[in-house]
Amino acid sequence: MKRSSLVSAMILTAAAFFGTAVAQESYPSKPIKIVIPLGPGSGNDVVTRILSERLGKELNTRIEVEYKAGGGGGVIGADFVANAKPDGYTLGTLNSSIFTNAPVFNTVPFDPIKGFTQIARMGGGSIVLAVRDAAPWKTVEEFLDYAKKSPGKATCGTTGVSTSGNLDLELLKADAGVEITHVPYKAGSGPNIAALLGGHIDCAMQLWPVLVNHVRGGKLRPLATVSQLREYPKVPTFEQKGFRSVDLEVWFGFFGPANLPANVMAKLGPAFEKAINDPVNVAKLEKIGWTVQYEGSAALRKRIEKELAAVRALVKRVGIKTN
């Protein structure tokens, strides 16, 4: 008995060694699957599709996209990535709120930091306060003035409670000391934009790539933004207007399950960096409103730690109820 278990242990060790040796030589030897947690057509999807060609070239394999939507803001897809085999063949394009908002507002089945291997950050999209073109307010001060004069009457739409837009709105309310009624559009940015264009709400705190074409078409007017908009440099940032704490954005990062082997990371890290910084991709992404700002593994991990703590603190400070 003892001997046979020893033999099998030896065989297993050998197999494991041999296995890793093979993997080390040839990763990736089959297509890599990238999980999209918000379904087809989502920002995650669009970004991944744009990067996948160069990425595939760098890694010399095919990139396959797989949708795993659901769980409220992409939690199911993220959970799938966290539980995947750490062999580098299952990765995910995950949005910031999975790490910084979902764990604060609800329980999630994974550890937002230790549950993943952070590979790279693509960059993200600013959150912008926008009003209708026909609205009387030309500046953020004018709008806040109106909100101050009729407390609670001013309404602001977002893509739902606990989204970054919602949190930025709460921060703005706290910083400016005004009361603005938050109207959540859980069904997505479409209904939110429709309500704003139709004049049913006064403003929206929305992701810039969602707004950009409506602003270009002259239907919506941006009043203030979390980070500077390259295409509209005259739009002030919240910081410039004295609302320092309004600084949450939406970003995308690429993740694998925890403990991706070093040889896999050695391939993935540079490949993602090259794909993200590829001038053709940068041009494509910036045209649709994203800001490309590559960050490597360590920087991404630090960012998540920092932002998660910031959201926790903000929820306490502003007094938002969580579960």
Next chain:
Amino acid sequence: MDALEGLLYGLSLAFTLKNLAFVFAGVLLGTLVGVLPGIGPAAAISLLLPSTFHADPISSMIMLCGLYYGTMYGGSTTSILANIPGEAASIVTCFDGYQMARQGRAGPALGIAAFGSFFAGTIAVVGLMLLAPTLASVALKFGSPEYFSLMLMSLTLVTYLSHGSVLKALMMTALGLILSTIGLDPVTTKLRFTYETLVLRDGLGIVPVVMGLFGVSEVLLNVGETMNREILRSKIKNLFPSLKDWKDSALPITRGSLLGFFLGIIPGLGTIIPTFLSYGMEKRLSKHPEKFGTGVIEGVAAPESCNNAAATANFVPMLSLGIPANPIMAILLGALTIYGLQPGPLLIREHSDLFWGVIASMYVANVMLLVLNLPLIPLWVQLLKVPYTVLYPMILLFCLIGSYSLNNNVGDVIIMCIFGLFGFLMKKFRYEPAPLVLALVLGPMMEDNLRQALLISGGSIATFFTRPLSAVFLLVGFVSLLLPLLKLRPTAKFRAQE
């Protein structure tokens, strides 16, 4: 560019050999996807999406759009033949379509569905072409109060949907509304009835529930019963609609098309709700409402026209404003973005080739679908001769694949199976699934819009009565709820006299 010039330009694009091939590929695939129960347009489009990235954006869009209305055409086939909707917008078609098939009139039912769809599709494209920008801005006048009141009105129609006990229909409606509260609370993010499962956080998916209640339960029902299939086999009367069928269907098709078009423009209503409304309206207007549900051709013609018109009208907010009206439009919007086009108010002006190319291809696709579907009718009718022992395991298999393919999530498959069992029990005890589905579709939207409207109005319910459009919807809903009650009284008196 005026409409005629634009259309001619579009046709010149659509009639290239390459684009004709793309339209054909799209509609053919769409018809197949529509026929297969379970696999819906959203899953099919997202599967096909990657293959289009290196093709020309216009050709790609033409193909994806063709696929979408192909599914709308094909969806009725299994509704009529097997009482299983090919996709959710064909639920209503089951009511009379399947009964027609049982009477040996599957051919006329399929025929009128195809012609109705063709007519509706064509009318809707004309509307889309001429009125898109104007209508899109009118649709924006719809705020949360209007949505809520419209949906409340739609809900009162369940009394028209049932052909059995009204009480049971109302109970199923209530159950549907209760089930629709599952998931994250839209205003507080509290988890409701999710029992530590992730899949329930976004609420019960409509498609797995529909596939369970209609597809799986139908299979289970037939496992337990030795239904006399000879009825279906022996009495296949004629393959195409008779003159009387045409006369009976002409007005319902027109009304269904118009209703579908106008409701389809309003972002968010999708294609399911209009079909229920259309059926309810036909039953209300009919001289023989009691015959609805027993296999009248109007009950197939109206909702089938309606879902095609709505499907085309869903493009109005997407193409002219860049607002996705339903999940499929959201996918197409994403596709446009990936192709490097910018969906939004400038799309029609800046990418007029795309807009007119797609419009023209819609005309082409409608003709193709008709040509494709008519010869298939005799073939489908033959399908009724396939033994249940072969047909039903296949249907079950497609349901399993289809429910998994929605999100690649086993959770959806489990939901489908649970509702399959539940639907089986419902049918055994003569509860109808349609009111439950309607309530489940309407519930989350009603809740969202109710709470949005109340947040905006500062908590005052007056907002629902003081806004004219909203008030009209509420009034219509109230009347439609009261009318059956008023009608009941004379009969009660009559019975008392007896």
